[in-house]
Structure formats: structure tokens, C-alpha cells
Amino acid sequence: MQRNNDKTIIVRFPPSPTGLLHIGGARTALFNYLFAKHLGGKIVLRYEDTDKERSKPDYVKNIEECLVWLGIKFDGEPVYQSKRTEIYKKYLKDLVVAGQVYESKEEGKEVEGKRSSVLRFKNPNIRITWNDLVRGEVTFDTTDLGDFVVAKSFDEPLYHLAVVVDDFEMGITHVLRGEDHISNTPRQILIQRAINAPQPLYGHIPLILAPDRSKLSKRHGAVAVTEYRDRGYLPEALINYLALLGWNPGTDKEMYTPEELIADFSLDRVQKGGAIFNEEKLRWINKQHMKRDEGLSLWIVETLMASPRFAQSDKINAEKYVKRIATEVVQERLEIRSDLGKLIEGGEVDYFFLEPKLEPAKIAWKQDADLAHVRLRLQEISRIIGAMNGAFSKDDLSATLMPYAEKEGKGNVLWPLRYSLTGKDKSPDPFTVASIIGKEEVLLRLSCAILAL
RNA sequence: GGCCCUAUCGUCUAUCGGCUAGGACACAGCCUUCUCAAGGCUGGAAGCAGGGUUCAAUUCCCUGUAGGGUCACCA
Numbered sequence: 200m201q202r203n204n205d206k207t208i209i210v211r212f213p214p215s216p217t218g219l220l221h222i223g224g225a226r227t228a229l230f231n232y233l234f235a236k237h238l239g240g241k242i243v244l245r246y247e248d249t250d251k252e253r254s255k256p257d258y259v260k261n262i263e264e265c266l267v268w269l270g271i272k273f274d275g276e277p278v279y280q281s282k283r284t285e286i287y288k289k290y291l292k293d294l295v296v297a298g299q300v301y302e303s304k305e306e307g308k309e310v311e312g313k314r315s316s317v318l319r320f321k322n323p324n325i326r327i328t329w330n331d332l333v334r335g336e337v338t339f340d341t342t343d344l345g346d347f348v349v350a351k352s353f354d355e356p357l358y359h360l361a362v363v364v365d366d367f368e369m370g371i372t373h374v375l376r377g378e379d380h381i382s383n384t385p386r387q388i389l390i391q392r393a394i395n396a397p398q399p400l401y402g403h404i405p406l407i408l409a410p411d412r413s414k415l416s417k418r419h420g421a422v423a424v425t426e427y428r429d430r431g432y433l434p435e436a437l438i439n440y441l442a443l444l445g446w447n448p449g450t451d452k453e454m455y456t457p458e459e460l461i462a463d464f465s466l467d468r469v470q471k472g473g474a475i476f477n478e479e480k481l482r483w484i485n486k487q488h489m490k491r492d493e494g495l496s497l498w499i500v501e502t503l504m505a506s507p508r509f510a511q512s513d514k515i516n517a518e519k520y521v522k523r524i525a526t527e528v529v530q531e532r533l534e535i536r537s538d539l540g541k542l543i544e545g546g547e548v549d550y551f552f553l554e555p556k557l558e559p560a561k562i563a564w565k566q567d568a569d570l571a572h573v574r575l576r577l578q579e580i581s582r583i584i585g586a587m588n589g590a591f592s593k594d595d596l597s598a599t600l601m602p603y604a605e606k607e608g609k610g611n612v613l614w615p616l617r618y619s620l621t622g623k624d625k626s627p628d629p630f631t632v633a634s635i636i637g638k639e640e641v642l643l644r645l646s647c648a649i650l651a652l
Numbered sequence: 653g654g655c656c657c658u659a660u661c662g663u664c665u666a667u668c669g670g671c672u673a674g675g676a677c678a679c680a681g682c683c684u685u686c687u688c689a690a691g692g693c694u695g696g697a698a699g700c701a702g703g704g705u706u707c708a709a710u711u712c713c714c715u716g717u718a719g720g721g722u723c724a725c726c727a
Contacts, residue, residue, distance in 0.1 A: 215727045250726055305725080313725050334657070343655060343723080351725050358727050382656060382722045405658080405720095412719060440664095443676095447665060451675050470665080472658045473720065480664065480677045490690090532689050547688090564686065597685070604685080613686040625688040 208240025210373050211366070212273070215247040216258035219423040220265040222476065223377060223407045223415060226441040230404055231375050232271045233442065233464035241274040243369060248281045249361050265424040269434050270457055278369070280361050287356035290364050290394055291318060291349070299393045300349060318350040320390065327385040332373070332402030333469045339385040347386055363387050367396035375402045375466075378473070379414065402466055405445050406473040415476055427481075431536030433492065436485035443484075445470045454487055486534040499525035499539060506543050512552035523635050524551050528627050547626070551636065555622025555644065559651045564614035573615055574652050576607060580616055581645040584638065591638050596630040619648035 212228040214220065235242040244266070248254035266273070294300035295318070303319040322345060328338040349360040356364075366374065381403045391398055409419035416422065421430070427437055439455045447470075448463045455463075489495055500521050509515040529548065533539055542548065549555070563573045580600065587599055604612035617629035620641065626632065633641045 213727090217727070247727060253726070311725095317725050337656075339656070348725050355725085357725070362727090377721095378657070379721055380727095383727090403657085408720080410663090414721070443664070445664090449666075451666085453664095453676060474665090475663060477663050477677070483677055528689090566686095601685075608686095610686040615686090617686065623687085627689075628685060628687085630685075 206370070206372055208235055208238050208372050209243065209370050210235045210240065210375060211243045211245050211369065211371050212271075213245040213247045213362070213365075214262050215250065215253075216255060216262060217250065217253040218258060219425060220262045221415075221422040222424060222427070222437075222441065223422070224262075225265065225269060225424050225437075226407060226444065227375070227377055227404060228266060228271050229269070229438060229441055230446070230464075230469070233460050234373065234375060234466060236461040237464045240372075242271075243275055244273040244277040245365060245369070246277060246279045246281075247358065247361065248279060249356060249358060251281070254281070261423075261425065265428070268428055269424070269438060278365065280365065283361070283365070284354055284356070286368070287350070287361055287364055288353045291353050291356065291360070294320075294349075294393055297393070301346075303346070303348075314351055316352075317348045318352070319346040320349045320386075320393070322346050322389065327388050329384065329388065329398070329401055331381075332375070332400055332466050333405075334403060334471055337381065337384075339382070341385050341389060344386055344389075349390065359383065359387055359390060363390040363394065363396065366399055367391070367394065371399050373400045373402065375404060378403045378406050402469070405470055407444060408473040408475045410475055412473070412475065431538070432481065432485050433488045433536075436488040437481070439488065440481045440484045444474045444476065454484070454491075482534045489533055489535075490531060496522065496525045496530055498536075499529050499533075502539055503529075503543065503548070508543060508549070509552040514552050520551075520635070524548060527631060527635065547623070550621040550623065550626070550632070554647070555620070557619065557622050557648055557651050561624070562615050562618055562648055562652060564610040566608065567611050570652055572611075574649055576612055577615055577619065577645055577649050577652075579603065580612065581642060581649070584633075584641055584645070587638065591634055593630045593634045596633050600630070615648070616645075620644050 210231045212231050214224055214228075232242050234240075246254075246259060246262075248259075263277075291300060295302070299321050300318050301321060302316055304316050305314060322341055324342040326338060326340050328336060331337050347359070348357060350356040365371075384401055384403075388398060407415045409415045411419075421427065424437075428434070435457060438457055438460070439453075442455060442460050442464070443453065446464065446468055449468055452463075500518065503509065503521050503525065504515055504518075506515075514520055528551075529539065529542065532542065532547075562577075563570065567573075580603070583599060583603060584596075587595065600612070600616075613629055617626060617632065618624075620629055620632045620636065636644075
């Protein structure tokens with residue numbers, strides 16, 4: 200009965216443009232996309248905008264924007280149900296002729312602002328069973344459904360009718376959707392049989408849950424894809440995380456590019472139970488992606504160069520210099536893009552562009568705060584560095600200075616050095632900083648520190 | 653409430669009858685160059701309950717319990 204194996208796989212993503220695309224919808228789109236692409240099939244986009252009251256062009260725009268951002272590409276042009284009224288009408292008429300849909304007079308309904316007459320499906324009251332791709336056999340008794348409404352009028356079809364007609368006409372072979380649709384399936388199968396459409400294979404994906412285990416929704420905070428985009432998440436990271444929510448490869452692999460997901464995805468490794476959305480893990484995955492993202496350092500460079508904070512600096516336009524800061528210091532410190540603004544505003548890279556302001560009391564390391572000793576050590580550090588020739592890499596600096604640091608006690612040398620260079624309690628290690636700002640600047644800052652003591 | 657679905661660390665998950673129950677996030681401790689970040693190592697942390705089936709159940713079956721979904725002239 201359910202034999203579509205010889206046909207090309209065609210799936211669909213059918214958002215209704217009544218709100219911003221949320222992450223649950225994005226994941227449904229993603230699973231459909233991965234499933235289809237893995238098997239060399241097609242995925243089509245269909246806007247279910249039969250509800251004229253709630254559907255808005257702005258939401259269509261948002262959905263489209265998000266899907267493009269996420270990198271989910273569709274085959275062919277999007278379908279709008281609102282433009283297919285005539286088609287549904289034809290099916291409706293045929294169903295009426297066949298006696299499977301009838302016009303029902305609704306007594307007293309007009310007082311509630313509803314129609315006095317609607318089109319109802321004549322329910323055969325049978326048991327419907329299908330073999331769900333993720334849950335196995337599922338059975339419903341359709342008697343509970345009664346003669347449900349399929350259209351408000353011939354020109355105003357409702358969801359179930361439109362879905363079934365479209366899935367049929369579009370040759371949809373697999374319907375992968377959220378678990379919240381599971382109870383819609385029996386009535387859609389009923390309509391399918393009435394119009395002699397083949398039954399697609401169904402797979403009901405578990406829901407994304409809020410921390411309280413209820414269906415994730417607006418009241419739980421950020422759910423719109425655009426919010427995550429605007430907060431600074433990378434699309435590949437969101438894709439990676441969403442894929443792992445409810446699916447796993449059966450290995451320990453967690454870092455995935457979209458291409459790798461397509462290669463590994465399979466429905467039989469999709470989870471049956473819902474999964475709580477955990478932003479901590481999303482952040483971690485985002486960080487991993489950011490570290491690997493080569494284009495990101497370019498963006499960091501541009502952002503640093505454009506920052507008004509460093510406009511006065513004579514170093515801000517030295518691209519090579521800024522590039523080193525971006526790749527050696529900044530990039531590994533970011534979890535999401537918006538961290539960069541915070542890092543800059545927090546003054547965490549000021550010392551690369553501006554002379555640090557030193558608090559004399561902080562130059563000494565707490566273990567040996569004797570100022571005479573500190574002065575002597577800074578002078579010795581200065582002498583050692585001054586004597587260095589040629590290369591000035593992090594490793595050279597470390598090799599040259601560590602023996603002295605070991606001798607004096609690491610903190611007694613490294614802290615004053617690092618503080619003199621940065622004026623910060625927290626910063627990257629002194630060798631990294633020194634190697635970037637260069638020998639001349641290091642010596643200058645050391646002498647300033649000595650004078651400040 | 654009816655119907656349907658689900659049930660392993662706090663969270664995401666591995667296990668397709670043999671388990672000292674593995675990994676990741678988060679957390680704690682230690683190490684790595686003083687501080688921060690990154691990295692490394694170590695640690696705590698789970699099979700909802702009761703019955704079966706079986707030589708053997710986290711894994712299969714039943715019941716209970718809990719959680720969720722859905723019950724529109726929305727989609």
C-alpha cells in the first residue's frame with residue numbers, strides 16, 4: 200500500500216506565515232532537507248496561507264530570509280496555497296458529487312460569528328493505522344473525529360483539505376513534521392483515500408522542549424531564528440546544534456558541517472522523545488564553529504578597525520598588526536559574535552592600540568612586593584629583551600625569558616612584565632602580547648613601568 | 653477528561669539481551685607560562701516503579717506512574 204520506493208523522494212516544508220520562523224520550524228525544515236538531500240531527493244517550500252486573517256507577507260519575508268540564512272535551499276519556486284483556491288474547489292466539488300463531503304447547515308452558529316453552512320467530511324468511522332518512520336505503528340480510531348469540517352465554503356478550504364490535495368498534486372512521498380501533527384494524520388489519510396491519492400510515508404519528529412518540558416514557545420524566551428542570528432550565532436552552528444537535537448550519528452562526532460550532516464543523516468537515528476533546547480550547548484557548538492571559521496578573523500579585523508575606541512591610535516590601520524590580534528588573541532575568546540563588541544568595550548584589547556595606564560601598586564606580584572626587587576627585575580627583563588636579535592616570536596620570548604623567570608619565581612617576573620605591557624589584571628600571556636606589539640614597544644612600556652614605580 | 657506519544661546522568665545522547673552503563677554540554681579539582689581564554693587530565697552525576705519472558709534484562713512484553721502532544725468554521 201505504501202510503495203513509493205521506485206519514485207524520486209519529494210518532501211516539503213510547509214510553514215504557515217502567521218509568525219516569525221521559530222527554531223522548531225527551522226529544525227523541521229532541516230530534517231526534511233537533510234533527509235531529501237541524503238537520498239538525492241527534492242524539497243519544496245509551500246506556504247500554508249489559507250488563513251487570510253493571520254497570514255502576513257512580512258512573515259513570508261521573514262521565513263524566506265531565515266531559510267536563506269540557514270542555507271536550506273529548496274527545489275523550484277515556493278507554492279502559495281492562497282493562489283490555489285480553484286484547485287481545492289475542484290476537489291471539493293468532486294467530493295460532494297461522490298457523497299464524501301456534504302454541505303452542513305449549522306444551526307445558531309452565525310450568532311457566534313461563524314458560518315451558517317460549512318462543508319463537512321463524511322467520516323466512515325474506521326480505524327486508521329500507519330507505519331510511522333520514527334515511531335513505528337500508530338493507530339487511531341477516527342470515530343472520535345466526527346464529520347469534521349474541511350472547508351468553510353467552496354472558496355475557503357481549510358488546512359487538512361489543502362494539505363492533502365497539495366501533497367498529492369506535488370507528488371510528496373514523505374511527510375516529516377512535528378509530533379504535534381500526529382493526531383492530524385488520521386483525518387488527512389481519510390481525505391487522501393477519498394480523493395484516491397496515494398499515501399505518503401509519515402515520520403513524526405519529536406518536539407523541541409522548553410526547560411519545563413512543555414512545547415517550546417514564545418513565552419519561554421527567544422524562539423525566532425532571527426533572534427539567534429541577531430545575537431551573533433553562526434548559521435552552521437545553529438544547524439549543527441538543531442540537527443543533534445533529536446538525531447545523532449551513532450558515533451561520538453558532534454561537530455558537523457552541513458555537508459557532513461547530509462552525508463550522515465538518517466531517519467532511523469531520530470529520537471522518539473522530545474528534547475530540551477539548551478542554549479549553553481548551542482554556545483559551545485557556536486564557539487567551535489567560530490574557531491574554525493576563517494572568514495571570521497576578517498570580520499574581527501574590520502570591526503576593530505572601525506571601532507571609534509581606537510580611532511586615535513596610530514596602529515589601528517596597520518592591517519597585519521590588527522590581523523595578528525584578531526587571530527592570536529580575539530578569535531579564540533569569542534563564543535558568539537556579539538562577544539566582540541563586549542570585548543572591545545570592556546577594554547580587553549586596548550593595550551594593543553593605546554599606552555596602558557599603570558597603577559604602580561599593581562606592578563608588583565603579590566608574593567614579593569618589595570619595590571626595589573621589582574625594579575631590579577624589570578630592569579633585568581628589559582636588558583634580556585633588549586639583547587634579543589632577529590625573531591621576536593612568542594616561543595623565542597618564552598625560551599629567552601623563562602630561565603630567568605624560573606630563577607626568580609615565575610610570578611615575580613611574569614606578572615610585572617605582563618602588567619607593564621597591558622595594565623590589566625587579566626589578559627593573554629606576556630609572550631603573546633610582547634610578540635605582537637614588538638620589541639621597541641615592549642622596551643618603551645617597561646621603562647615607563649620602571650619610572651612609575 | 654478522551655485519544656495519541658514518550659520515558660538512560662541536571663541537559664543532549666550511546667547501548668539494537670551479556671554493563672565495571674560510554675561520550676558531549678554544564679559543574680568541581682588539578683596541570684600547562686603569573687592572570688584570563690584555549691587546551692589536557694581527573695571527579696561527582698543516570699537506566700521511573702512493579703510484574704513477567706529469559707541462563708541473562710537498561711534493552712523484549714504487560715500494568716502502573718510521570719511528562720508531553722492533541723482534541724477549531726488555526727495551521
